[in-house]
Amino acid sequence: MAMSKHADSTESLRAPRRSSGSPPSEARRWPPVAESEATIRIVLAQPRGFCAGVVRAVDIVERALEKHGKPVYVRHEIVHNQHVVDALKKKGARFVEEVSEIPDGALTVFSAHGVSQSVVREAESRALPVIDATCPLVSKVHSQAKHYVAQGRALILIGHRGHPEVEGTMGQAGAEVRLVSSKEDVDRLDLARDAPVAYVTQTTLSVDDTREVIAALKGRFDDIAGPHTSDICYATQNRQSAVRELCKIADLILVVGSKNSSNSNRLREIGVEAGIPSYLIADGSELDPAWLMDKKTIGLTAGASAPEVLVLDVIETLRGIVGDVNVSRMNGIEEHVEFRLPPELRD
Ligand code: SF4
Numbered sequence: 001m002a003m004s005k006h007a008d009s010t011e012s013l014r015a016p017r018r019s020s021g022s023p024p025s026e027a028r029r030w031p032p033v034a035e036s037e038a039t040i041r042i043v044l045a046q047p048r049g050f051c052a053g054v055v056r057a058v059d060i061v062e063r064a065l066e067k068h069g070k071p072v073y074v075r076h077e078i079v080h081n082q083h084v085v086d087a088l089k090k091k092g093a094r095f096v097e098e099v100s101e102i103p104d105g106a107l108t109v110f111s112a113h114g115v116s117q118s119v120v121r122e123a124e125s126r127a128l129p130v131i132d133a134t135c136p137l138v139s140k141v142h143s144q145a146k147h148y149v150a151q152g153r154a155l156i157l158i159g160h161r162g163h164p165e166v167e168g169t170m171g172q173a174g175a176e177v178r179l180v181s182s183k184e185d186v187d188r189l190d191l192a193r194d195a196p197v198a199y200v201t202q203t204t205l206s207v208d209d210t211r212e213v214i215a216a217l218k219g220r221f222d223d224i225a226g227p228h229t230s231d232i233c234y235a236t237q238n239r240q241s242a243v244r245e246l247c248k249i250a251d252l253i254l255v256v257g258s259k260n261s262s263n264s265n266r267l268r269e270i271g272v273e274a275g276i277p278s279y280l281i282a283d284g285s286e287l288d289p290a291w292l293m294d295k296k297t298i299g300l301t302a303g304a305s306a307p308e309v310l311v312l313d314v315i316e317t318l319r320g321i322v323g324d325v326n327v328s329r330m331n332g333i334e335e336h337v338e339f340r341l342p343p344e345l346r347d
Pocket residue numbers: 051052053054112135136137138203204233234235236263304
């Protein structure tokens with residue numbers, strides 16, 4: 001993916017955390033086998049890791065700190081990755097869950113997941129200076145939701161309850177939003193067959209994820225509108241398609257990402273659905289050597305909020321465990337998506 005022109009500012013999120021000379025702990029070494037037998041192939045998914053929305057969100061916080069000094073208050077984790085959050089904390093970002101925790105007059109950033117209108121209003125009522133890091137693809141879903149509501153349609157959101165993006169979208173629509181996650185949820189909707197309805201989807205669900213639910217909605221309602229499939233998040237779809245390709249050649253799938261990252265969890269689930277042992281790990285320290293027993297080809301990917309430095313950390317840890325690894329990259333889509341920074345942070 002083409003990184004934004006300020007991508008260098010995320011360099012600290014890419015540099016290896018350990019020196020390459022760090023000896024692996026003996027306890028973490030694989031059971032003794034001849035070096036030639038220990039060679040493991042690591043195949044990297046293409047694409048993997050940071051999407052354009054995450055690059056933009058991280059850049060926004062870093063540029064805001066450079067331009068306005070610390071602290072900068074960020075409502076919710078800017079993206080769902082502890083390593084990213086910790087790196088920004090060290091630079092002077094302060095993460096809070098509620099606007100009420102932000103001192104008067106403090107520079108405020110809304111996270112990439114988006115926020116509800118009530119959050120926007122609360123910040124406005126306190127005259128907080130706000131920079132919105134909502135991913136443009138999430139903002140587009142907000143616009144679609146408002147558009148369908150303005151048409152007088154009952155709005156249905158396909159997504160997972162409790163996810164901050166879902167809460168933000170539900171609070172942006174300006175009307176009641178019915179949330180569904182499965183076709184069983186569709187069966188339970190309290191709407192007549194001839195009611196005018198529309199659906200929008202959480203961005204971390206791909207076309208493949210939503211196909212069954214959308215089919216159920218179309219079977220249930222006569223007058224239904226929804227976004228074109230080209231409107232879905234390219235990054236979610238591309239990372240999921242890449243893992244499906246990896247599953248054809250790998251006998252173990254490792255997904256680098258945080259436990260609270262929806263898209264990272266989904267990548268692991270795809271591996272499991274394909275019958276491949278699949279694990280979600282934050283970094284190399286969570287790698288269990290027992291997973292490697294009898295494995296020859298490891299498929300390695302990362303969620304959209306996981307920086308490449310953590311992928312390198314996993315490779316280094318694998319090298320420390322088995323002593324010899326062959327690393328290659330799968331053929332796949334080259335992404336060239338770039339989202340502009342908000343006007344107030346551009347040069
Ligand atoms: Fe935006 Fe898609 Fe990345 Fe979410 S996964 S931040 S919607 S580009």
